[in-house]
Amino acid sequence: MAGPVWSIGQVMKLLKPDFADLSISKIRFLETEGLLSPERAPSGYRKYAESDVERLRYILTCQRDNFQPLKVIREHLEMLDRGEEPPSVDQPAPPGAGSDKEPGVQGPVIPQPRAPIRMNRRELVRASGITEAHLVELERHQLVRTKRGHDWYGQEALMVCVASRRLREYGMDTRHIRAMRQAAEREAGMIEQTVLPHARHPQRANQVATEITSLVLHAHAAMVYDLLQH
Known part of the structure; x- marks a missing residue:
């Protein structure tokens, strides 16, 4: 080699x-x-x-x-x-990047280091392509919120805003996002209960939570695809 x-x-x-x-x-x-x-x-x-x-x-x-x-x-x-280029995917753009393109949409993923996303309200609206009224609606239903203990929005808020905007194009509104949130809350609760025995060892608890979360997300995605194929 x-x-x-x-x-x-x-x-x-x-x-x-x-x-x-x-x-x-x-x-x-x-x-x-x-x-x-x-x-x-x-x-x-x-x-x-x-x-x-x-x-x-x-x-x-x-x-x-x-x-x-x-x-x-x-x-x-x-x-x-095979030497081919994979199809383009929706990827939230950091504030100020790709201003000549539609907010929240870029080309194929290029592996590179990325800094954590921290945005204020105006930057979130601009980066996700939603309106202020849309953001207010998402916040009213507690679907989007600032990071705990901070006044800025992170990666998760941006992803939800972009997804909500795109889903509206297919007729899915805040009610559908709320159903997804409820499913996520159930899964998060299940993960928290599983990690609880490791609470005395924070580093180990964090590792276990990360691994379980990854497996739960993989299983969730696989079951959704399986249901759609039948």
Whole structure:
């Protein structure tokens, strides 16, 4: 294998600054799903080449920034493997970026480090493409809110605003978003109960919560797709 290689632990440390919830178990999970195929040394240890690291960065970026399920990511990876360009995806743009394009819509995901999103009210409206009245409606139903203890909005608020705007184009309004929120609250409650036994060890509790959340989201997406295909 030409070029530098890394162990799975080194890969995690390399990407951890950009993906705080990354863990070795998550990388192994992506391997079992067939999205990653690093070479193995005779001793059995994984050997990640630069192309493997960039592939993993692409997967994690799709999950973090676009909430894409593994099925969609797998299709995109197969296109990349064939030398094709994957289809464009909706991705919230940071304030001031891509001002000549429709707010909240960009081209294909390009794996790169991204700073946490922090926006005031005006920036959120501009970046998501919704109106002030639309934002007021979402806030009234507690579907969008500032970060706890702060006066700014984060990634989650931006994603909900963009999704709400796009869903309106298909006739889905705030009532439908409320139903999604209720489902999310049930899932969050289930995760909190599962993590509770680890509360005395915050670092371990955070790791467990991250891993369970990832698995719950994957299972949720898979079941929705399964229901739509029958």
